[in-house]
Amino acid sequence: MSEIAQIDAPGRRDRQRDATRAAILTGALALFSRRGFEGTTLPAVAQRCGVAVPLIVYHFQSKDGLWRACVEAVYARIAGHLAGFAPALAEAEGPAWFRLQIRAFVTALAAHPEYMRIVFHEGMEASPRLEWLVAGHQGRITAHIVGIVDAAQAAGYLPAMDATHAKFVLSGAFALPIVLAAEYTLIDGTDALSDAFIERHVDTTIALILPGLNSTGH
Missing domain, CATH: 1.10.357.10 (Tetracycline Repressor, domain 2)
Known part of the structure; x- marks a missing residue:
């Protein structure tokens, strides 16, 4: 890996992590506002955002944390x-x-x-x-x-x-x-x-x- 690539990789990972977090928030907000807390599930959020449930838990720890x-x-x-x-x-x-x-x-x-x-x-x-x-x-x-x-x-x-x-x-x-x-x-x-x-x-x-x-x- 070149020196430039080594320097840029952490920044790229940070941007990807931020983009994933933002996408999860957008999808979850739409569901929480329409269905309420009880009517929203992490699998439903994952399906809407196109991510895996463990990734949501990684970013927000729980459904309550996501809410x-x-x-x-x-x-x-x-x-x-x-x-x-x-x-x-x-x-x-x-x-x-x-x-x-x-x-x-x-x-x-x-x-x-x-x-x-x-x-x-x-x-x-x-x-x-x-x-x-x-x-x-x-x-x-x-x-x-x-x-x-x-x-x-x-x-x-x-x-x-x-x-x-x-x-x-x-x-x-x-x-x-x-x-x-x-x-x-x-x-x-x-x-x-x-x-x-x-x-x-x-x-x-x-x-x-x-x-x-x-x-x-x-």
Whole structure:
């Protein structure tokens, strides 16, 4: 083996390992979001990804480890999407700030619908997975939305109400057409994950939550 090949081999192996890990995460995330934890098996993930089960165990130790890695990965994408709105939010104020916050959340969930589908699956029954999900991920999103609710109430855009309860109502408004996109399409014939639909959904959500605001922000 040449000196260059000897130097390059470790780097090539690292790239191959990273590519394999990413492919497993992609396939597993699709299954966990559709079937839930209990409905997903490692053989099903292996078949979808075209790898052997022992290779999945090598990278993630167990199905639980794989599930947690999937949640970490999709949450990071959600957080990254929201972070992309930070410069515009820093410049916005009043009604424009609230509309931008709603747009940020709706478009983040639409770009990565697997996250809320996993939350819906796990949120139906108490479990160590749900505790972990809330403590490390969904709890942060809840706190963020509760902060927006508190600010909207202080500004007079929302009536007085329990902010945590309002968060769950708003989360449903943000996410339900996206989580149930297949049902929406069957009923309405519209692709509920298309760019055109998401823009309409953003406008509809804003109109429902902040009916006193018009499209110009006054």
